[in-house]
Amino acid sequence: MNTAQPAMAPPRARRRASHARVVIPLLVIGLLGIGAVIVPFLYDYDPLHADLLVRLKPPGTILTDGSIAVFGTDQIGSDLFAEMMAGTRVSLIVGLSTLLIAGLAGGTLGLIAGYFGSWLDTILMRIADIQLAFPSILLAILLVSVLGQGILNVIIVLSISNWVIFARVIRSQVLALKSREYVEAARTLGASHFHIIFRTVLPGCIAPLLVIASVEFGYVVLAEAALSFLGVGAPFGTPSLGSTISAGTQYLSSAWWISTIPGLLLLVLVLATGVLGDALRDHLDPLLRSAR
Amino acid sequence: MTASRVASSAEAGHADAPLLSVRNLQVEFSTAAGIARALDGVSFDVRPGETLAVLGESGSGKSVTGQAVMGLLPRSAGAIVGGSITYGGIDLATRPVNDVRKLCATEIAMVFQDPLSSLNPVFRVGYQVAEPFRRRLGMGKREAWGKALELLRRVGIPDVETRIGDYPHQFSGGQRQRIMIAMAIALKPRLLIADEPTTALDVTVQKQIMALLADLQAETGMAMILISHDLGVVARVAERAAIMYAGRIVEIGPIREVYNRPAHPYTRGLLDSIPSAARSGGKLTPIMGSPPNLLTLPSGCTFHPRCRFANDHCRVELPKLRQPAGWASGHPVACHRSEEVLADA
């Protein structure tokens, strides 16, 4: 008779479940991406156009021209759904651009520091230490006050805030790989640094890079929204989920949907990236496995 | 069934009933790739005061056997799916794990392979050795500490009064293993299972640890199961040996018998592959091939792909433990061709 606890769910069911964890988030993000591109266009969304007759209408209101304001309208009469999608567009652009810049810059620096070591490494790590002493929002706020508002500035600022984590992850991966046998073997065979880096070390960095990228994406999106909420991110005239929510705080009692619904969208987007990151981590690199 | 009756008739000095009786034990592990049979019908007895060596390569199931007896199978993956483990009249295989744990340390104790990772790094050594007294017997702190002191002295830790307050990382490998042994025998168990106790240690230290175990056994009369892949290290201490392969016992008997007259090709292979000073200058003869994947076991006898005695019958039918025809009893083998193996020596 069996005295131990029942064994895990049959392997096939588990594999299906874990595939779902990658596919569903990708679908969600994909849908949001498509929506972000198409919807504002379909609705002819103009952040500067005010139609005060239809302002602050609740979700589901049928407007004068027969269309339905799915999520209601905001304080200047814009359709909230269109506004949310336009804001999502900004979020996605900022997120991807920052990932690209911070990832490339940080990853390269981390690679160099980890591979070549010695004083390069020390300097890099000290700079990282100093930068990490700033809670990242703080650093972002500080930099924005210098550079001024604007989407490009936000991207720059968030890239500066976030290169460190890419650098650190790549660096520690490189350090771990450097002493692996196949890298040693390549070196004894006389391979050049270039060859070793590109053929042996770099491929081993892709997995953690993907994992970190998916987690960081969610974080950057949240950061941009927070900055915009505080009024130091997207400038007036550029839609952003954060500034939409911020504007809605003045109408909390009368038009709760303005602040609430965009936030739900933000939550779904970030949640999708979080789940994706976890699933990627489990799939790609057993060493990083989150103890499943 | 045959094995135990055969074994009991051969034992001269130990006329009592077996202390531990394992019958047809089957353990399965469910992995991402499928279900692996870690143990496929293992049977053996351990008599009071005797030492049984369980030998085999990695993956043979020797450690799993020890874990199964103690109820230490990893809960999420391993399960006993058949057979019985009888100790003191109770079948441990059918009891809930919590009940089995109650027997741990007081009746059956275990010493693990790597003493560095098997000792808790954040607690003092004295605390860990005193713990069985405090938690299982409800002894007071001072009294338990005193007992720990005695035990550590008994296992040969120098400068005990000072060192009892040290942490595991401050000791050498051999000393850590002594501490593990002290912890294990604290509550005077009747059976000690040592899972590769010397594998992580230097050769000279290995001998010392084995001598210590033999000493303690002589003093307390406890039985021992020595699990190892090293046939040499257990030779002096064990009375009987069981050779395991792919989750089955393929040969079992008095250790001198098994070593001098191996009746299974695998045992022959293991013995032949030991570099021996008497045969210096020659080539090493390893067993060709590698241990099977437990998820895809060969048909018939699981050893046949690596066996030079294998014939068609071996590829089809799984051999059961039996007495080789014409040889002395007490030494059953699971091989269709054991007579030829013995004759070939």
Add this chain to the structure above:
Amino acid sequence: MLGYVIRRLLLAIFVLWGVVTVVFVVVRMIPADPALLIAGQTATAEQVAELRQQMGLDRPLVLQYAQYLGQTLAGDFGRSYTHNVPAIHLIGQVMPNTALLATLACAVAVVVSIPLGVLAALQVNRMGDRLVTTISLVIQALPGFWIGVVMLLVFSRTLKWLPSAGLIGPQSLILPTIVLALPFIAILTRLTRSGLIEVNGEGYINTARAKGLSELTVVFPHAMRNALIPIVTVTGLQFGTLLGGAVVTETVFSFPGVGKLLVSSIQLRDYNVLQACVVVIAAAFVVVNLLVDVLYAYIDPRVRLSK
């Protein structure tokens, strides 16, 4: 351990110096003339020039930097342009509030997370674990400012249970504390869970079981005591996120703390106060990290007993 502590202390001092310097450099890059700001639009060119000389703005950058370092060490960040009191006074007024909020949030997070994490670890991959893990995932994805606004809407405007702004009494602390604690809870729970699971695979846990110890004794103290080590370290790092989160939370709830002061100083272009806030918050973070490092060294005997 002493060597370890000294090294950490030196690192902390170095980082503090770096922080202060970065702030100096960044603020100097702000396109605004401080003297003009203080003197106001109506001042004449001579008055502005005189003020510049008084403030030392015409001296070489290196000397300005030296003066700045000295002043910072003394806690002198100049005067607030908007309130015309030393910036440090403004910070002194609101710092205790933020400190209180952060401490409460920390306490709440620890009290909630550790039991949840233990529960999840004990029930790995079963119902309890899946529930806890899912909830953590969702909480971690919550935009802090949004959940704050939603809570404001529900508990303050709709149900009218709790105040919506300011610091009028202990009930004003409830919502901000919860909102501030949320991300911390998510991270700490996952950390406790994974820390325990990892420890569970270690040999000494098996040994503890082999000693016949009850499952409870195996978890507390054997597993927990070891899992605590990485938990403590990461908690220190998370404190910085807490401080950052305070900036947003205090804004949402109009809570009179350093975060809100920081945000308003940006909007009012009060650069002295901005500078002071940033330095103080970063410094607090560095100090907390140092304390956590020392604590870690104390908890882990392998470090404590080394050089």
